[in-house]
Amino acid sequence: MARTRLAAFLLLLSACHAASPAPAFPAPAVVTDGVVDVGGGTALHIHCVGRGTPVVVLDAGLGDDGSIWSDVLPEVGPLTRACAYDRAGMGYSSRPAPRPHTNRQMARELHALLERAEVVGPYVLVGHSFGGINVRLFATEHLDEVAGMVLVDAVSDEQPSRFWALLPESDMAQFRAGLSKLPEGLDFDTYVAGIADMRAASRSIGDRPLIVLTHGKEDAARGASPEQTARTLRVWQEMQAELPRLSTNAVDVVAANSGHYIQVDARPLVVAAIRQVVEASRTHGRVNRDGLAAIAKGKP
Numbered sequence: 001m002a003r004t005r006l007a008a009f010l011l012l013l014s015a016c017h018a019a020s021p022a023p024a025f026p027a028p029a030v031v032t033d034g035v036v037d038v039g040g041g042t043a044l045h046i047h048c049v050g051r052g053t054p055v056v057v058l059d060a061g062l063g064d065d066g067s068i069w070s071d072v073l074p075e076v077g078p079l080t081r082a083c084a085y086d087r088a089g090m091g092y093s094s095r096p097a098p099r100p101h102t103n104r105q106m107a108r109e110l111h112a113l114l115e116r117a118e119v120v121g122p123y124v125l126v127g128h129s130f131g132g133i134n135v136r137l138f139a140t141e142h143l144d145e146v147a148g149m150v151l152v153d154a155v156s157d158e159q160p161s162r163f164w165a166l167l168p169e170s171d172m173a174q175f176r177a178g179l180s181k182l183p184e185g186l187d188f189d190t191y192v193a194g195i196a197d198m199r200a201a202s203r204s205i206g207d208r209p210l211i212v213l214t215h216g217k218e219d220a221a222r223g224a225s226p227e228q229t230a231r232t233l234r235v236w237q238e239m240q241a242e243l244p245r246l247s248t249n250a251v252d253v254v255a256a257n258s259g260h261y262i263q264v265d266a267r268p269l270v271v272a273a274i275r276q277v278v279e280a281s282r283t284h285g286r287v288n289r290d291g292l293a294a295i296a297k298g299k300p
Contacts, residue, residue, distance in 0.1 A: 054123055206248065
């Protein structure tokens, strides 16, 4: 899947990529691949593989559709049912998304999608980057349907004040302009408001298993010194290290040789994390860092 990053440390905003028109067929009662009306003039595409529970639900980063998980799904399918979807405006889903399109709306649309596609929980929610906001907001409203969570280099609570504040205004101006070009229906203020909503609404998910994966390699942004690059990476990792507080059964792991797209650069680590959370949710067991740490040190 082709995509363009504005800058490695600008949350690696992916440029919009073209998608084929939505398939023109009615969704079956239980959807394995189809477009589902979720209300309000919005229809979302979902693609599922495998069988079993809990169901793994994958939410992509900003500007990406569900195909970013295309190498992960086949490896999770033999373990349990796994579903990736396209948010409004992306991939095979309805275009364009309504404006303003908040993260709270996205989380509610995801829940409506799962309900109307008869993808019955409980769910292991997997959120990459921007998608991490959505899965955490989903959990605030439907915690009883959540079996566990994997956060893949996900947006954290203090990103505007601690991370974006480090970046040159010229880079932030480019980032804000890029947001307005995405078909996801949000601008910079809506994005910041979504983070604030997540921060205010988030609560512990109890002892449900949680694994936090963080990138360990930062590509230098244009014009950035090695010192600036190292600082942004350090602050990002510090914020990520605070996310395990969301559960009493959590670990965080740094993917040493991966950039922001850990599901691409270190796919075996993401698959292993999902597998561990699924199995821990089934057995009421504890997640552990040991096996993941060994995978995380590998070369991409």
